Amino acid sequence: MSLKTQMNSTEAIANNPxxxxxxxxxxxLELEQLLTKLRVYRQPEAGIFNKAVEFAVKLFQFRVFLSPDGIVGPLTWQGLYTxxxxxxxxxxxxxxGEAVATVxxxxxxxQHYSGEIDGKFSTLTETAVRAFQKSFGIEAEGIVNRQTWxxxxxxxxxxxPNWFLT
Incomplete structure (x- = not known):
C-alpha cells in the first residue's frame, strides 16, 4: 500500500461515522460495498443497515478477532479497509491470556495444534505457530505478529452468533 493510499485510508477511517x-x-453503502468485496455480504447494496448487514458485520468482526457486536466503529472500519x-x-x-487461547x-x-486450549504460549504452541507460519510461507519464527494474525x-x-449472546 502506498503512503498516499495509506493516508487516504487513515483519513477515510477517521471520517467514517x-x-x-x-x-x-x-x-x-460504502460499508456494504466493502463487505461484498470481502465476501461476507451477498445482498443487493441499498445503503440501509438492516439485519443482513448487521450479520455480515458480525461475521467480518469475528473473522478479524474483533468483538462481534455488529457496530461499525474505528477498529471495524480499519479492519475493513485492510x-x-x-x-x-x-x-x-x-x-x-485470551489472545493466546484464540491462537x-x-x-x-x-490442524496445526492438538494441545489443550489453555491460553498459555508453551513450547507446544510455539511449535504449532512455527508449523502454521511455514505452511503459509511466513518466516517460521514462532512469534505471532501482524503478518501471522x-x-x-x-x-x-x-x-x-449465539456464542456471543449474554
Whole structure:
C-alpha cells in the first residue's frame, strides 16, 4: 500500500461515522460495498443497515478477532479497509491470556495444534505457530505478529452468533 493510499485510508477511517442497525446513507453503502468485496455480504447494496448487514458485520468482526457486536466503529472500519486484524498483541513463548487461547483455537481448526486450549504460549504452541507460519510461507519464527494474525484470520472458522449472546 502506498503512503498516499495509506493516508487516504487513515483519513477515510477517521471520517467514517459509527454505523449500526438502522443507519442509512452513503456510509452504509460504502460499508456494504466493502463487505461484498470481502465476501461476507451477498445482498443487493441499498445503503440501509438492516439485519443482513448487521450479520455480515458480525461475521467480518469475528473473522478479524474483533468483538462481534455488529457496530461499525474505528477498529471495524480499519479492519475493513485492510482486511486484517487490528490492535492484536504480539505473542511469543511465555505469553498468556485470551489472545493466546484464540491462537490455539485457530491453530486447532487449521490442524496445526492438538494441545489443550489453555491460553498459555508453551513450547507446544510455539511449535504449532512455527508449523502454521511455514505452511503459509511466513518466516517460521514462532512469534505471532501482524503478518501471522492476518494469516490466522484467513482460516475458515465456524461463526455462531449465539456464542456471543449474554
Amino acid at each position: 459509527q454505523l449500526q442497525l438502522g443507519s442509512q446513507g452513503q456510509a452504509v 482486511n486484517s486484524p487490528v490492535n492484536m498483541p504480539v505473542l511469543r513463548f511465555g505469553s498468556s 490455539q483455537q485457530v491453530l486447532r481448526v487449521s 492476518t494469516a490466522l484470520s484467513q482460516i475458515p472458522r465456524g461463526y455462531n
